[in-house]
Amino acid sequence: MSDELQRGLEGVLVAESDLSYIDGEVGELQYRGYPIEDLARNATFEEVLYLLWHGELPDRDALAAFSESLAAEHAVDDAVIETLERLVEADERPMAALRTAVSQLSASDPEPDADPEDFEASLRKGRRITAKIPTILAAFDRLRQGKEPLEPREDLSYAGNFLYMLTGAEPDDVSEETFDMALTLHADHGFNASTFTSIVIGSTMADLYSSVTGGIGALSGPLHGGANQDVMEMLFEIDESDKDPVQWAKDARNDGVRIPGWGHRVYKTKDPRAKILQGKLEDLAAASGGSKWLDYTTEIEAYLTDEGLVEKGIAPNVDFYSGSVYDHLGIPMDLYTPIFAMSRAGGWIAHVVEYQEDNRLIRPLSRYTGPRDQEVTPIDER
Template sequence: MSDELKRGLEGVVVAESGLSHVDGQVGKLVYRGYDIEDLALKAEYEEVLYLLWHGELPTRAELDAFTDELVAEREVDDDLLETVATLAEADERPMAALRTATSMLSAYEPEADADAEDRDAALRKGRRITAKIPTILAAFERARQGEDPVDPDPSLSHAGNFLYMLTGTEPDAVSEETFDMALTIHADHGLNASTFTGMVIGSTMADIYSGVIGGIGALSGPLHGGANQDVMEVLYEIDESEKDPVEWVIDVRESGRRIPGFGHRVYKVKDPRAKLLQAKLRDLSESSGDTKWLDYTTAIEEYLTEEGLVEKGIAPNVDFYSGSVYDHLGIPLDMFTPIFAMSRAGGWIAHVFEYQEDNRLIRPRARYTGATDAEFVPIDER
């Protein structure tokens, strides 16, 4: 067995998957063979969930039944909502609140005692988690604002219902369509850190709640899920400086700062998801009449492209545009990563189920670098 060290598991293939494929050289992302652009523009998030969980796109009848099952699971127990309100009053971080509330969901799971290998029961659990996370997040944000939670609206889509529960107002068509696309393009992305965390947990045959909670924990780290918030903070900083965006970028680059939203561990060209969200940002800007963030991001991308960053493989990633889109939708800055988790939960669940079909406990090794001949000294002689 080779002892070659691969820090961060760089280049290590640990599993086979038919769920999603990222071709970073040409900027292509597919879910089960379908190009992300087709899914983002032509399918609803519920269709994408069905595709990831069941292996094929649903018929109209299958989608209707699947959607009805999701809608039926949206409500959250009052005791859990009280806990969410308590977390908000305690000024808990949104991702930490989501982690705690998702863990508490298992206390109300009607099939908690189902065998770990009962795939149908596990899928129903995954469906409950996916349906309830939006309710939890919306209730948490409203509690922070001193407002009561809004009950789910069964007539609205997964995306539309979240925006409704968050604001208390039914979203317009552009907003709902945009947020639905955002959920779709964030649903899965190969073996990223949070997906791999969920798979490791799933390989022990722990329940799906544990896998999703692990994914939330991994996503909460700033090196994984927080870049869109960083981009938005930069845009705020530019706005407050009253400088031209390009002038601001030149100044901060000369000071040694990096521009968030550029560069990706896999993509060496512009992220296809960034292209989709850039177009939606344009739609939202035209609909609202506020083009500020579109103007800023476009100017920055054009300048950095002219400076040769894209040629060096440092191109805009999905986070460069997602923050601006969420801001237009009225989503608070520190809720951006929880929104990411709300979407990616579907992918985590799919990967856990897929891996468990041919399960092997994930148990890597570490190269030991410690002492080998330390002499033990009794405590009274130390």
């Protein structure tokens, strides 16, 4: 056994997976062998969930049955809404509210005693969790605005239903397609921090509610899930300043400020998901006639590229464009990371079920660096 320390487990292989393949050197991402570009263009989020959970893309009949079963689980118990009301009164953050509400969902699960080794039962739990997260988030946002939550609609897509419950209006085709694509792009990404957290919890044979709740907690940290909000806050700051985007970025770098949405632990070139979202941002800007965020981000990207950051392996990641896309869709900024969780829950569930099929408790070692062989002084002599 090697005594070499790998901080953050960087470069350490801990398991095998059939779910997502990443080549950070060339900027490639695939789900179960399908390039993300192809899935984003030609498959819905429901199809992607089916692919992650069942190992293949569904045919039309399988997709219809799967989408119907997912939509049938959107509603949440009144007790969950009551909890959200109390969290709104306490001025709780959306990500923390989501964590609490998802944990509470287990109380109303119709299969509370299902064996974690019953993988079909686990997928049914996963379907219920995934279906209810949009309802939780939309209800929380409406409650904090003093509005009544809207009942979910089973006749809308997963993406369309969320936008409807959030805004009270059916989304147009461009908005629904864009949001659906964003969900697909965020659904899985290897053994990232939140996925690994979910797997560690799952390796104890805990249930999926525990694993997903843990994943939400890991994703809430600013080093993992919050960069899209940071990018949007940067764009608003630029807009309120008297500087153009390039001058703002120059001054920020001179002051030692890191530009959010740039750099990734895996990608050494532009994130393929960022390329896709940049294209959708162009579509949204053309449809709305408002290109300000697109102009700001592309100008900053061109400047930082000219400065040689991409050559150094520091390039735009998915967060650099996702915040602008969500802003165009009218989504509040502090819901960006919870939306990330809405999508990534599908990946968490797929990884936990996959890992538990050939489970081994995850139990790494640490190197002890403290004192040894100390003697306890009686308390009256200390």
